[in-house]
Amino acid sequence: MSKILIISGSPRQSSVSIRIANFLTKELEKDPLLEIERIDLRQDFLPPIQKVWSAKDQASDAGKILFSKLERADGILLVSPEYNGSYSSSMKNLLDHFPRPLYENKVFGIATGSTGAMGGMRAAQQLISLVVALFGILSPRLLVTPHMDKKFNAESELIDESFSKNTAVFLKEFLWLLRKIDSGKE
Template identity: 25%
Template structure:
């Protein structure tokens, strides 16, 4: 299965992006193909309804990545109780054809205990785009946002939670995967 991972932070040392890399390691270890699209390294232009498909290599790559995915991971930092502007902007460029019938895992990193609002907002956006929300989600906060030099969460509880949620996501995506 091919899984797209969209890292929606605009920060170089983002913990939500570190969590994406850890998830990618888990998925590759299970034999899945992955594409991690890091919006910090590959920003897309500001969405405008007046120009829905601007000529931009990063945007074209993002759209291609999402179209080719069998399942999707969306990861955002918690900014003022919401998804990042970077993530929302990228999602505004995408549509039904990128999400329809695909299982989506929502992921958040927050300075507080749990980033519930951004996760719920991501799930609302996914529903609107005809994606299928995985009932599992991942939120790391406070001191649980620490990663070692190899990119593994320092907290054994975060490692366990991430593996459990990713495994559920993969089982669900495999069961719902539309034949090519």
């Protein structure tokens, strides 16, 4: 069974990008061969980083829970809004708390969104660089979501049917890569 961790990168209580994370979670939960966990930065908040927790026992109590989730994950979906041309600082803060070996050789998918026409493309480009720096294995298909407030309603349902192919192909490509990598592990 493959374990996927979905990290929702917006710390805002009124987050719109959480709709993308919720939708992806619901879609992935339909597959009985997947185990889905979540980190929601609206609740799973860490203070600004002072040092990397290189081992679980060095982490705070909250950090130990997050450490375990990262440790168990075979694949990680990063979902972030675009803030001023970048992904959320809360996402960066979270990922920086933990050592690089937690991320190495894990499959990453990137989903971004904005209420504008670019869909978080600049955030996605920076997340690509981050995944490479973490020695993750990036699924080349991105989910870039322009006008995300018009694609997903407040209940995280896809309301723009023309976007359904984008989400389906994104998940298909991510899962294909995840399963190929998982099947090659010893």
